[in-house]
Amino acid sequence: MTSSKSAPATAGPLRTRSVVPVVILLAVVAAAVVIPLSGMSTEVALALVGVPDPGVLTTAGLPAVRAMGELLAAVAVGTALFAAFFTPPQKDKTLDVDGYRSQRISSWANIAWAVAAALLIPLTLSDVSGRTFWESLPPDQWIVAINQIDVASSWRWAAVIALVAGIGQRLTLSWRWSVIWLGVSVLSLLPVAATGHASGSTAHDIATNSLIIHLFAAAFYVGGLVAVLAHTMRGGSRVALALRRYSVVATIAIIALGFSGIINALVRLHPADLFSSTYGLLVLAKALLLGLLAVFGLAMRRRIIAKIESKSANAPVDRGTLLRIGLVEAVVMAGTIGLSVSLGRTPPPAPLYVPTRQEALLGFELPGPFSFGTVLGLWRFDLVLGLAAVVLLSLYVWGLVTLHRRGDSWPVGRTVAWAFGCVLLFLTTSSGMGMYMMADFASHMVGHMLISMLVPVLLALGGPLTLALRALPAAGRGNPPGPREWIVEFINNPLSRFLTHPIVASVQFVAGFYIIYFGGFYEALASEHLGHMFMNVHFLISGYLFYWVIIGVDAAPRQFSPLYKLMVLLSSLPFHAFFGIMLMNYKTVLAENWYGGIGLPWIPDLLQSQQVGGGVAWAAGEIPLFIVMLALAWQWYQSDMRDARRGERQADRDDDAELKAYNEMLGEMSRSDRRG
Known part of the structure; x- marks a missing residue:
């Protein structure tokens, strides 16, 4: 592979080992913090669970391996981010030398993270059963652990996803693929959210969502810093630009860490427990470390950037500055990771009351039957989709302000459509609707139809990609691609071209309904918070992709006439109607164990609730269809007028x-x- 013009003239052979001592140092720090802190509460935790001591290999090894695994996952994410977004691709869209080096580091980190996650399976079995690590190590015991222990199953998925990312990064050199492998690397952290206190506590929906944000933010913060340090140590180019971009990432990450940490603490701690319990003291220590990182890290990065820019745009940071500033910050963050893992091993204070069955299963309790009063009177902020709605609306407003300052106009109708779409997404996920969706099939289907049929229509009519392309500045010739270039690449690549073919878009939109509900997946998804979140995200993305093709005002990889789009839309309608009819006539209760376990007293007949949900699915397409028809007619009229x-x-x-x-x-x- 040839290097790009931006690469150093004396790039030489790959030197991925230059960062190995740094990663080892951080791993040692994380383990040195987590082992004694976890040991402080090990005896109490074993007594609460009622299992014998499995031995030091488990009591010390499990938290140490987990801390090192999460650190490796962060390195994999950060170096994958660097390869995808901090270095420019070559003319043939392959990674340049710096990008290739970062992706190689990410590959090895992903493979090591997969090994650590796999090792946590027998360690978890040993911890839960009280048997020694060696007794839990045989392969047949791994199968027992995966089938019977949810935490072990989560480690299985983390190992598989990380291994796929690591192998894929070894086999591809394309800059486009580097973005995909970054997404897969981030995805490997998702199962970790199901392995802590968050998944089993009251308000576990809020706790799990906040933990997801916390894990992702920590990975980008720590991993991004390691990637920048590795790039600087090997004499890479554009250090100032890399630091500027990382500083933006770090600022967002530290805000997300603080926000999600506060949410987690509020869910599991009473204010009086902060100073009177081991768990509370660890939370305070972690908050203090994050505060120091926020002040120290951001201030020091500004000094480093200013020092580089005062010399040259490509001037490298000297090793002394790197060791004094970057390593100190990385070591503190590694210690914070160890502290976080020890929190997961420390029992939180006992709740002040015994939760009800609804609270144990849902994380909250519903006051009465589904109605407009209960839906609009209950509010529970969804930290994933509710926060996404707020962020999307804020970014859209920023784009409007940018155009206004430049003297450019923007259609009012698009703004209204986008605003209504974001508000509706927020109401569906963060009002009482989002709460009832988890407990009642009919309510779930109302929310499903809103998220998949109406919200995507409004978002597609908002033209967000066009607005972003007009508002964002270009990265400049020879610089790593910026957000504007990423959007152009997102529109003009073979994968988008395939997914936006009307037949493919229609099939993925319609087939998802049948596969989830009639393919045997619904009970597993409905009974887990992560599964419920997956369904919501899937419905939103698949719906947006479909309506982007049919009525979207943004540029798309494929262009079709309004008549062809109308034919595609009309051809998909019978499948939507048939899905609702199938639900109304289906005699088997979907997710019967889940809904029966919740036992809502105002829903004595689960099959009837399911039939009502089928009726909702059958009739819910009328309003979106009316909006889509109007949009198509208007686009058809505009097309004829342009031709005229x-x-x-x-x-x-x-x-x-x-x-x-x-x-x-x-x-x-x-x-x-x-x-x-």
């Missing part, structure tokens, strides 16, 4: 040559008829 104006301009340029030629043809035909 284009014809008029052409006629003005050539003095109606086409019309005169047509009239002459008719006259010649008439004369031929008379002669005949």
Whole structure:
């Protein structure tokens, strides 16, 4: 592979080992913090669970391996981020030397993270059963652990996803694929959210969502810093630009860490427990470390950037500055990771009351039957989709302000559509609707139809990609791609071209309904908070992809006439209607164990609730269909008007040559008829 012009002239062979001592140091720090802190509460935790001591290999090894695994996952994410977004691709869209080096580091980190996650399976079995680590190590015991222990199953999925990312990064050199492997690397952290106190506590929906945000933010913060340090140590180019971009990432990450940490503490701690319990003291220590990182890290990065820019845009940071500033910050963050893992091993204070069955299963309790009063009177902020709605609306407003300052206009209708879409997404997920969706099939289907059928229609009509392309500045020739270039690449790549084919978009949109509900997946998804969140995200993305193709005002990889889009839309309608009819006539209760376990007293007949949900699915397409038809008619009218104006301009340029030629043809035909 040839290097790009931006690479150093003396790049030389790959030197991925230059960062290995740094990663080892951070792993040692994380383990040194987590082992003694976890040991402080090990005896209490074993007594609460009622299992014998499994031995030091488990009591010390499990938290140490977990801390090192999470650190490796962070390194994998950060270096994958660097390869995808901090280095420019070559002309043939392959990674340059710096990007290739970062992706190689990410690959090895992902593989090591997969090994650590796999090792946590027998360690978890040993911890839960009280048997020694060696007794839990045989392969047949792994199968027992995966089948019977949810935490062990989560480690299985983390290992598989990380291994896929690590192998994939070894096999591809394309810059486009580097973005995909970054997404897969981030996804490997998702199962970790199901392995702590968050998944088993009251308000576990809020606790799990906040833990997801916490894990992702920590991975980008720590891993991004390690990637920048590795790049600087090997004499890479554009260090100032990399630090500027990382500083933006770190600022967002530290805010997310603080926000999610506060939410987690509020869920599991009473204020009086902060100073009177081991768990509370650990929370305070972690908050203090994060505060120091926020002040120290951001201030020092500004000094480093200013020092580089005062010399040259490509001037490297000297090793002394790197060790004094970057390593100190990384070591503190590694210690914070160890502290976080020890929190997961420390029993939180006992709750002040015994939770009800609903609270144990849902994380909250519903006050009464589904109604407009209960839906609008209950509010429970969804930290994933509710926060996404707020962020999406804020970014859209930023784009409008940018255009306004530049003197550019933007259609009011698009703004109204986007605002209504974001507000509706927020109401569906963060009002009482989001709460009832988890406990009642009919309510779930109402929310499902809103998220998959109505919200995507409004978002597609908002034209967010067009607004972003007009508002964002270009990265500049030779620089790593910025957000504007990423959007252009998102639109113009083979995968988007495939997914936006009307047939593919229709099939993925419709088939998802049948596969989830009739393919045997619904009970597993409905009974887990992560599964419920997956369904909501899937419905939103698949719906947006479909309506982007049908009525979207943004540029798309494929262009079709309004008539063709109308035919695709009408051809998909029977499948939506048939899905609702199947639900109304289905005699088997979906997720019966889950809904029966919740036992809502106002829903004595689960099958009837399911039939009502089928009726909702059958009838819910009317309002979105009306909006889509209006949008298609308007787009059709605009297309005809553009063609007419284009014809008029052409006629003005050539003095109606086409019309005169047509009239002459008719006259010649008439004369031929008379002669005949």
